[in-house]
Amino acid sequence: MNILVEIVGWTGALLVLGAYLGVSSGRLTGESAAFQWLNALGAAFFVLNTWWHGAIPSMVLNIIWSGIGFVALWRIARRDRGVRE
Template identity: 50%
Template sequence: MTPIWVDIAGWGGALLILVAYGLLTAGRMAAASPAYQAMNLAGAVGFIINSGWNGAIPSAALNVIWAGIALVALIRLRRGPGPASRE
């Protein structure tokens, strides 16, 4: 039997990613916003926990990449615009 915290992580991750995508599609959130990227990162971590626990390796691998993309985006957002955009 799967521990409840694993199920909560999976459902919480799904909810975060779906809400983020819904807000983006509705024009209420920008893809370049820290909130959008943080929701994707946290959601992917929830999926990694759930799929890793349940042995769904392809899903876990996809979400490791998803989390990596969100983390890179958050780092870039924190650093600000790069030299090329200052021209």
Template identity: 45%
Template structure:
């Protein structure tokens, strides 16, 4: 199980680094749906990894980061639904 959790954490870190790199090189915008989704996935994966290993400050940070991602994505979805109406 530990190897699986480590793999999840590693993928989460890679996702966050890719998203940051894409925004930093202007290949993606920070307010795009893709960026927010990658950020949410990466933060959630790191929260799982950090919690499993008892790194509570990092786990809490990534839980909050994930919550921000959920709120932001829900706003994207609500705006899209309002446009279609």
């Protein structure tokens, strides 16, 4: 189980790093679904890893971070369907 949790954690790190690299290089925007998916999933993967290791402050941060990303994805989906808020 330890190795699975570590793989999930490292995958989360790569996803968040990829999002940051994409925005910093101009390949993604903060409003793109790809950026939000990378961040939301990366943070969600960090939640499992930080919980496993007992890093509660980091876990709470990543729950919030993931939530922000999934709310942004919901708004992007609504925008793309032409639904007004």
